[in-house]
Structures are given as C-alpha cells and as structure tokens.
Amino acid sequence: MITKTLLRAFDGKAIWVVAILIAIAVAVPASNLYLPVGHPLRVPNHFVPLLGKYLTYAMLALALDLVWGYCGILSLGHGAFFAFGGYAMGMYLMRQIGDRGVYANPVLPDFMVFLNYQELPWFWYGFDMFWFAAIMVVLVPGVLAFVFGWFAFRSRVTGVYLSIITQAMTYALLLAFFRNDMGFGGNNGLTDFKDILGAPLQAGSTRAALFAASAIALALSFIVCSAIVRSKLGKVLVAVRDAESRTRFLGYRVDNYKLFAFTASAVIAGIAGALYVPQVGIINPGEFAPANSIEIVIWTAVGGRGTLIGPIVGAVLVNAGKSWFTGVFPEFWLFALGGLFVAVTLFLPKGIVGALAQGWTALKAQRVSAQAEDGSDAAPEPSPAE
Amino acid sequence: MHPTRLISKLLIALALLIAVAPGAFAQDVESLVSALPEGDYSDREKVIFDLAATGDERVAGLLNALGEGDLYVREEDGRVIVGKRSGRNYTLTDALTGEELGTAPSSALEKIRVNNRLRRAVRSAIGQLTLMSPSPSVRLRAARSLLRNADPDSLELLDTALAAETDPQVKTMMETARAGIIVKTDAGIEEKVAAIDLLAARGDREALAMLTGARSSAAPELQPVIERGIAGIERELAMWDGLQNVWYGLSLGSVLLLAAIGLAITFGVMGVINMAHGEIVMLGAYTTFAVQQVIRTSFPGLFDYSLAIALPLAFLVTALVGIAIERGIIRWLYGRPLETLLATWGLSLILQQTVRTIFGPNNREVGNPSWMSGAFDLAGLSITWNRLWIIVFALVVFAVLLAVLNRTPLGLQMRAVTQNRRMASSMGIRTPWVDAMTFGLGSGIAGMAGVALSQIDNVSPNLGQSYIIDSFMVVVFGGVGNLWGTLVGALTLGVANKFLEPYAGAVLAKIFILVFIILFIQRRPRGLFALKGRAVDA
Numbered sequence: 041m042i043t044k045t046l047l048r049a050f051d052g053k054a055i056w057v058v059a060i061l062i063a064i065a066v067a068v069p070a071s072n073l074y075l076p077v078g079h080p081l082r083v084p085n086h087f088v089p090l091l092g093k094y095l096t097y098a099m100l101a102l103a104l105d106l107v108w109g110y111c112g113i114l115s116l117g118h119g120a121f122f123a124f125g126g127y128a129m130g131m132y133l134m135r136q137i138g139d140r141g142v143y144a145n146p147v148l149p150d151f152m153v154f155l156n157y158q159e160l161p162w163f164w165y166g167f168d169m170f171w172f173a174a175i176m177v178v179l180v181p182g183v184l185a186f187v188f189g190w191f192a193f194r195s196r197v198t199g200v201y202l203s204i205i206t207q208a209m210t211y212a213l214l215l216a217f218f219r220n221d222m223g224f225g226g227n228n229g230l231t232d233f234k235d236i237l238g239a240p241l242q243a244g245s246t247r248a249a250l251f252a253a254s255a256i257a258l259a260l261s262f263i264v265c266s267a268i269v270r271s272k273l274g275k276v277l278v279a280v281r282d283a284e285s286r287t288r289f290l291g292y293r294v295d296n297y298k299l300f301a302f303t304a305s306a307v308i309a310g311i312a313g314a315l316y317v318p319q320v321g322i323i324n325p326g327e328f329a330p331a332n333s334i335e336i337v338i339w340t341a342v343g344g345r346g347t348l349i350g351p352i353v354g355a356v357l358v359n360a361g362k363s364w365f366t367g368v369f370p371e372f373w374l375f376a377l378g379g380l381f382v383a384v385t386l387f388l389p390k391g392i393v394g395a396l397a398q399g400w401t402a403l404k405a406q407r408v409s410a411q412a413e414d415g416s417d418a419a420p421e422p423s424p425a426e
Numbered sequence: 427m428h429p430t431r432l433i434s435k436l437l438i439a440l441a442l443l444i445a446v447a448p449g450a451f452a453q454d455v456e457s458l459v460s461a462l463p464e465g466d467y468s469d470r471e472k473v474i475f476d477l478a479a480t481g482d483e484r485v486a487g488l489l490n491a492l493g494e495g496d497l498y499v500r501e502e503d504g505r506v507i508v509g510k511r512s513g514r515n516y517t518l519t520d521a522l523t524g525e526e527l528g529t530a531p532s533s534a535l536e537k538i539r540v541n542n543r544l545r546r547a548v549r550s551a552i553g554q555l556t557l558m559s560p561s562p563s564v565r566l567r568a569a570r571s572l573l574r575n576a577d578p579d580s581l582e583l584l585d586t587a588l589a590a591e592t593d594p595q596v597k598t599m600m601e602t603a604r605a606g607i608i609v610k611t612d613a614g615i616e617e618k619v620a621a622i623d624l625l626a627a628r629g630d631r632e633a634l635a636m637l638t639g640a641r642s643s644a645a646p647e648l649q650p651v652i653e654r655g656i657a658g659i660e661r662e663l664a665m666w667d668g669l670q671n672v673w674y675g676l677s678l679g680s681v682l683l684l685a686a687i688g689l690a691i692t693f694g695v696m697g698v699i700n701m702a703h704g705e706i707v708m709l710g711a712y713t714t715f716a717v718q719q720v721i722r723t724s725f726p727g728l729f730d731y732s733l734a735i736a737l738p739l740a741f742l743v744t745a746l747v748g749i750a751i752e753r754g755i756i757r758w759l760y761g762r763p764l765e766t767l768l769a770t771w772g773l774s775l776i777l778q779q780t781v782r783t784i785f786g787p788n789n790r791e792v793g794n795p796s797w798m799s800g801a802f803d804l805a806g807l808s809i810t811w812n813r814l815w816i817i818v819f820a821l822v823v824f825a826v827l828l829a830v831l832n833r834t835p836l837g838l839q840m841r842a843v844t845q846n847r848r849m850a851s852s853m854g855i856r857t858p859w860v861d862a863m864t865f866g867l868g869s870g871i872a873g874m875a876g877v878a879l880s881q882i883d884n885v886s887p888n889l890g891q892s893y894i895i896d897s898f899m900v901v902v903f904g905g906v907g908n909l910w911g912t913l914v915g916a917l918t919l920g921v922a923n924k925f926l927e928p929y930a931g932a933v934l935a936k937i938f939i940l941v942f943i944i945l946f947i948q949r950r951p952r953g954l955f956a957l958k959g960r961a962v963d964a
Contacts, residue, residue: 114764114767191945191948192948194948195947195948195949195951196951197947197948197951198951199763199764200699200763200764200767201902201947201951203699203764203767204898204899204902205902205943205944205947207895207898208895208899208940208943208944209940209944211895211940212936212937212940212941212944215933215936215937215940216933216937218933219933219934330895331891334768334771337768338768338772341768371779371782371783372779374775374776374778374779374782375775375776375779375780377772377775378771378772378773378774378775378776378779379772379776380772381768381769381771381772381773381775382755382769382772382773382776384768385759385765385766385768385769385772386755386758386759386769389762389765
C-alpha cells in the first residue's frame with residue numbers, strides 16, 4: 041500500500057522535478073571534480089557548499105510548506121527543528137575531532153575543556169557513532185514537534201496564537217542555547233569540525249558528496265511530500281486548512297491530521313539541518329532566532345505556498361538574492377527582503393509558481409474560448425483541481 | 427588617660443565656649459594656616475586645635491589634606507597648598523579656598539609632615555568641626571561616616587556632640603554610631619546589650635555587618651543577644667528584598683505595559699498582527715532623540731522640557747506612520763491575519779534599515795531631564811525617579827486609553843466595528859475611517875511608549891525587536907481584546923520575572939516565563955480574560 045502511495049507521487053510534474061534534482065546531484069559534483077580549473081562550465085570550489093546550503097534551505101522551505109501551504113499551520117518556529125537537526129549532526133562532528141582539538145582532550149570537545157567540564161554530559165553519549173547521531177537527527181525534532189503539537193492541537197490553539205507560541209518556543213530555545221551551562225557550546229556553538237565518516241570536510245570530494253546527498257535528500261523529501269499531498273490524508277489536510285471546523289464536524293480527527301503533518305514536517309526540517317551543518321561548518325544558537333524562522337516563511341511565500349515546487353524555487357531564489365545583495369549592496373539587503381515580504385503578500389499571494397500556474401491556466405482557457413468562437417468543437421479540458 | 431583624649435576634651439570645651447560666644451576666641455584663620463609649617467610636632471598640634479577652634483568650614487578640607495599627607499608649603503612664597511600628584515608634577519590648589527594654582531615639580535614644594543599622634547589630632551579635630559557644625563546636614567554626614575568607621579577614639583567626642591544634639595534625625599544617627607563603637611570597645615555587658623539592641627533595631631546592612639563583625643570577638647554571654655539581633659535584621663532585610671523585588675517587577679511590568687498597550691489596540695481590538703509594532707516604538711524613541719538634538723544645539727535652556735515636547739510630537743509622527751501603514755498595506759489584507767503578519771514583518775525590516783541608514787547603527791544618547799535622574803530612599807527601598815515616572819506614565823496612558831475607548835464617540839465606533847463590522851457599516855459608521863483611526867491611535871501610543879523607553883533603554887535600530895515578542899506575550903497572556911487583561915498580564919509577568927531572577931538568573935527566568943505562557947495558552951487559548959462568544963471560528 042505504501043508503495044502504491046509512493047508511486048502515486050510520481051505522476052505529472054513530480055517526476056520532472058525529481059529527475060532535475062538527480063541530474064543536479066550528478067552534474068554539479070562531476071563538473072567540479074572532473075573539469076579542469078578555468079573551464080567555463082566548471083562549478084568553482086566555493087560554490088559547491090553554497091549551492092548545497094541552498095538545497096538544504098529548499099528542504100526546510102518544503103517542510104514548512106507541508107504544514108503551512110497544505111495544512112494552514114503557520115509555524116514561526118521551524119528554524120528550531122532545523123537547528124536541532126543541525127546540533128545533533130554538530131555533536132557527532134565534534135566527537136569526531138577527537139584529540140585533534142586545541143586542548144587535545146580525546147573525549148571532551150574544546151569548549152568543554154575551556155569551561156572546566158570534568159566529564160562528558162550524559163546527553164553527549166553515543167554521538168561518537170554516526171548511526172546514533174543520524175537517529176537523533178530524526179528523533180529529536182520529531183519528538184519535540186510531536187509533544188508540542190500534541191499539546192497545542194489538542195487544546196485547539198489555532199491561527200495567529202499558534203504562530204505566536206511557536207515563535208515563543210524558538211525564542212525560549214534561543215535563550216537556552218546561549219547559556220554556557222547548557223553544554224552545547226553556548227554563544228559560539230559548535231565548530232572547527234574536522235571530518236565526517238572518516239572523510240576530511242575540507243576535501244573537494246567530501247563537499248561534492250555532501251552536495252549530492254543534499255540534492256538526493258531534497259528529491260526524497262519531495263517524493264514523500266508529494267505522496268502525502270496526493271493521498272487521501274493530503275486531501276483531508278487541505279480540508280483542515282480551508283475549513284477546520286467543518287472538517288471536524290464531518291467526523292475527522294483534525295488534531296491527529298495536524299499532528300501528523302507537523303511532526304513529518306519537523307523531521308524533514310531536522311534532516312535539512314543535519315545536511316546544512318557539515319557544509320557550512322558551524323552551528324550556533326543564532327539558528328534559533330525568531331527572525332530566521334520568519335525568513336523561512338518568506339522563502340515559501342515567494343515561491344508559492346500550496347505548491348510543492350514553489351518553496352524549492354523560492355528558497356533558492358531568495359537565498360541567491362541574499363548572497364548577491366550582501367556581496368554588492370550590504371546595506372540594502374534588509375530593504376530588499378522587507379520589500380519582498382510586503383510585495384509578495386500584497387501582489388503575489390500565491391507566489392511565483394502559483395502566479396505562473398494561474399497565468400498558464402488563464403491562457404489555456406483563452407485559447408479554448410477562441411477555438412470555440414472559431415466554431416471548432418474541441419471539448420474544453422477540465423481545469424486542474426487546484 | 428591618653429593625651430589626645432585629654433586634649434580633645436579640652437578642645438571640645440573650647441569649642442563649646444566658641445559656640446556660646448562666637449568670634450570671641452577666633453584667631454585669624456589665615457595666620458593660623460601660615461603658622462602650620464613652623465615649629466615641631468607639638469607646636470603643629472596646637473595649631474591644629476586652634477584651627478578647629480575657629481569653627482571655619484573651610485578648615486575641614488585643609489585638615490583632611492593634612493591627615494592624608496597632601497599638604498605642602500611652596501618654597502618660593504611659603505604659601506600652604508594642597509598638592510595632588512599627577513604624573514611627574516603636582517597639581518596645586520589653595521588649602522583654604524580651593525583656588526587652582528597650576529602645577530609645580532616636587533623640588534619646589536616641602537611637605538608638612540605628620541606623625542600618628544598628629545593624625546589622631548587631625549581626625550578628632552575634623553570630627554569636632556563636623557559633628558559640632560551648625561548645619562544639621564553636615565552633622566548627619568559626620569555621624570554617618572563615624573558609623574562606617576566606628577573608631578573607638580571618637581567615642582568621647584561623639585558623647586559630647588550627642589549631649590548637645592537637638593535634631594532628632596541626627597541624634598538617632600549618632601546614637602547608632604555610638605552603639606556601633608560601644609560594641610567594639612570593652613564596655614560593660616549591659617551597655618553592650620543595649621548597643622546591640624539599638625543596632626538590631628536599625629535593621630540595615632551596615633548594622634548587620636557590624637553585628638557579624640562583633641560576633642567573633644564577643645563574650646560568650648553576649649553571643650545569643652547578637653545571634654538574635656542578626657536573625658532579626660536578616661528577617662527584616664528579606665522582607666525589604668521582597669518589597670524591592672515587587673518594585674522592580676512593577677517597574678518591568680510598566681515597561682511591558684507601555685510596549686504592549688499599543689499592541690492591545692491594534693492586535694486586541696482590530697485583530698491585526700502588527701509585527702512592525704516594535705519599530706513604531708523605536709520611531710518614538712528616535713523622535714525623542716531628534717527633539718533633544720534640536721534643543722541641545724538651539725535651545726539648551728529647554729532641556730528639562732524635552733520630554734514634554736517629544737511626547738506629542740512622537741504621538742503625531744508615529745500615528746501618521748501608523749495611518750500610512752494601515753491605508754497602504756494592512757487594509758488590503760483584512761481577514762488574512764497570517765499575511766498581515768508577514769507584510770508587517772517586512773515593514774519592520776524596512777523601518778529598521780531606514781533608521782539605521784539615517785541615524786547610524788550605534789546607540790544614540792538620549793539624556794534624562796534633571797527631574798528624572800537620581801534616586802531617593804523610601805524606608806528600606808531605593809527608588810529611582812525615572813522608573814517611578816515610567817510607572818506613573820504607563821498608568822496614565824492606560825487610564826486615558828480606557829477613557830477614549832469607553833467614553834468617546836470614536837471609542838464607541840471602534841468597539842462597534844470590532845464587534846460587528848457589517849452591522850456598524852449599516853448604521854452609517856465609516857468603517858475604513860475607523861480602522862485608520864484605530865490603527866493610528868495604537869501606533870501613536872506605541873510612539874509615546876518609545877519616548878518613555880528612551881529614558882531607560884538603549885536607543886538603537888534594534889530597540890523594537892527586543893520588545894516585540896514580550897509585547898505579544900503580554901497581550902496573548904492577558905487576553906486579546908481586553909485592556910484590563912493587558913494591564914494584569916504585564917504586571918504579573920513583570921513581577922514573576924523579577925521574583926524568578928534571584929533563583930534562576932535573568933535568562934532562565936525569561937525562559938521559564940516563555941514556557942509558562944506556552945503552557946498557559948494550552949489551558950486557556952484565549953488568554954486570562956477571554957471575550958465570551960459563541961462563534962466557532964473567532
């Protein structure tokens with residue numbers, strides 16, 4: 041049955057998206073590794089982790105879209121799930137440093153030696169093993185989202201209130217992770233990573249592999265989201281988004297549907313965070329900042345919420361714009377970002393992809409009506425259900 | 427008997443005589459000062475007493491300098507001066523008048539030497555000058571410094587002064603100082619018990635320190651008395667600490683109230699999520715800065731009125747900005763609260779960057795007018811004027827707003843539109859106009875909050891961001907659409923925060939509060955004072 045659900049994800053445009061993502065996963069690393077330096081088609085070294093970062097952001101935006109675009113839950117705390125995934129990966133990478141740190145302590149990471157820790161805190165146990173860290177990447181954001189969502193949805197906290205308490209959650213976590221006594225490196229976070237699974241992080245091949253992994257992870261999450269959205273469950277999610285009370289009166293357990301979407305979304309966000317950290321080389325409490333979480337929302341909104349391609353396009357576009365702006369006109373980036381928020385909500389409520397799709401449908405309808413006026417008896421195509 | 431004590435007794439007798447017949451024995455101060463460097467130590471001691479006997483207020487400073495070893499004779503003219511070392515040279519001032527006399531190398535000066543006996547003489551002479559001064563405030567200060575030093579040598583001097591004292595406040599202070607000295611001396615048990623009781627009755631930190639200091643050396647039969655006194659003081663101090671915490675909490679609560687009250691209008695009454703609210707507060711603070719800049723450069727005499735000028739201006743500026751925001755952006759987004767949230771967030775980024783571009787990224791200095799600086803003691807509490815004024819201001823704003831909502835036509839229309847927009851429109855209320863006015867009112871109040879916050883917080887482009895989450899917490903906790911809820915919510919959160927701080931630290935206290943609010947909203951999704959309604963989807 042699961043296979044059937046997954047297969048259903050592959051009809052229509054989805055197969056193209058997956059194909060393109062896989063092509064990118066192969067082409068970018070290959071061009072970086074095998075084309076000679078200076079070749080016009082070669083992706084420069086510093087571009088590989090940058091593009092990889094965009095892909096993890098795209099995954100994060102996709103995760104947010106699943107709850108916001110399809111279930112109507114505007115989470116202003118998705119950065120927290122991303123950061124938890126990142127911290128879990130960061131802890132693994134810290135333990136991998138071993139005795140190569142500044143203080144050469146074989147067990148304790150540098151910051152713990154610096155803060156006079158005598159032994160490893162209990163929650164750092166097991167992070168020297170990759171499989172354990174990988175489980176935690178999924179488990180920690182998932183459990184947090186499950187517990188938080190279970191309380192929130194059961195008491196029917198909805199709309200703006202939910203947005204505000206998710207923001208409060210990530211703000212509280214931000215303050216907590218800034219504390220040195222938390223045992224997560226405080227203000228400086230975790231950094232100075234050396235290698236992952238034995239491969240040095242600075243090496244071109246490792247970076248290429250991480251990029252490919254990000255692209256494939258994005259493709260996989262796209263398939264999963266697509267499957268969820270196209271299943272019967274996905275239809276109920278849309279119903280919850282559009283008329284929550286009516287759905288409840290029809291006999292659906294709205295809370296459970298929302299909880300499922302929220303938890304699944306948090307897990308995807310956590311995986312994105314785990315892929316982000318080795319490519320960027322640092323994770324610090326700044327990732328918990330409420331402003332970061334709101335920025336994720338704007339990626340999704342720009343691309344088009346309620347479509348699965350939209351958030352991917354939006355995240356890549358906005359972040360590419362950010363990289364370009366902060367390089368060329370650093371003081372204007374906030375103007376541009378702020379203007380984007382205002383303009384998109386006012387003029388492009390469906391985002392770029394939504395607007396394009398709308399334009400396409402309108403064009404088709406025009407052609408059909410033109411044909412009808414010509415007297416030809418072409419049957420009008422049923423418009424897509426969106 | 428120690429010779430100094432004998433001398434100081436004589437001295438006091440002399441001083442009393444002078445008090446009876448002022449000027450009778452007074453020698454010329456200047457000639458006494460010039461006689462100071464001459465002769466040996468005993469001659470000098472005599473001059474010191476003569477100087478003290480003049481009762482001249484200027485002498486206290488001179489004697490102080492002598493005791494510190496800062497008194498010199500200038501070799502060229504034999505003038506007595508105070509020299510403070512600065513680098514290689516000495517900065518000179520006249521010993522009596524304090525007149526600046528430039529600098530000189532050490533070779534041009536000769537130090538007026540003092541030994542321990544002279545130092546004691548100087549100390550008692552100063553004490554006599556100050557403790558017997560005609561001005562009660564000088565006497566009070568002298569008694570307080572005696573309380574701190576608790577020098578057993580000053581006991582007799584103090585007794586004499588106490589006998590002559592008439593001012594009750596000074597007298598109490600002197601008695602306490604005397605008790606502090608008695609505990610240290612080898613006086614009789616009864617006398618010591620009385621002294622300890624007196625100290626315990628005073629009940630402040632100084633008394634606690636004195637008693638704790640005396641505990642180690644006290645006789646065994648005194649121990650329980652001291653223990654009891656210490657326990658009593660600690661109990662009283664704990665109570666005052668609690669009150670001080672309440673005060674700090676109220677102060678924080680009033681700041682929260684100010685920041686949140688504008689939001690209570692725009693979010694609570696209109697249902698508009700205005701994420702740019704903090705930036706409007708910031709605009710108010712920058713208006714204050716601009717007003718003060720103009721006053722500093724053009725009308726320095728008006729500085730004490732700067733806040734009174736800034737308040738209406740800030741209201742006007744921010745209200746206009748608010749109306750522009752409502753007309754330009756928010757009115758297109760009614761009924762889509764989440765989109766409003768995003769658009770106003772974008773607006774907040776633009777406003778921040780605008781202010782950063784115009785005024786620069788650093789903190790701007792906004793001064794306190796004289797009536798807002800300083801502090802006063804109320805019983806055991808130390809209360810700063812600016813905090814007090816802000817509490818008063820927050821309550822006044824709250825009361826005015828309540829009156830506007832409940833007693834004016836605009837308030838009536840605002841409530842009507844909130845409760846049933848279509849019905850209100852059918853009754854002839856121009857709902858778009860009311861929307862714009864409501865938003866303008868909420869923003870204007872946020873701007874006035876900015877004027878107040880500029881007095882206690884850094885005025886920087888990030889000012890608003892630090893308040894926005896707290897403000898939302900207050901409004902949501904208090905209950906949306908209810909001003910009283912906002913008041914109770916702000917004060918509760920403020921006091922709770924300050925009570926948690928001593929146990930958990932500032933950051934953990936804040937985290938606890940956030941977690942508490944998250945859990946609280948689960949229990950009561952509509953806040954402390956929810957509006958009752960029957961609609962399924964609010």
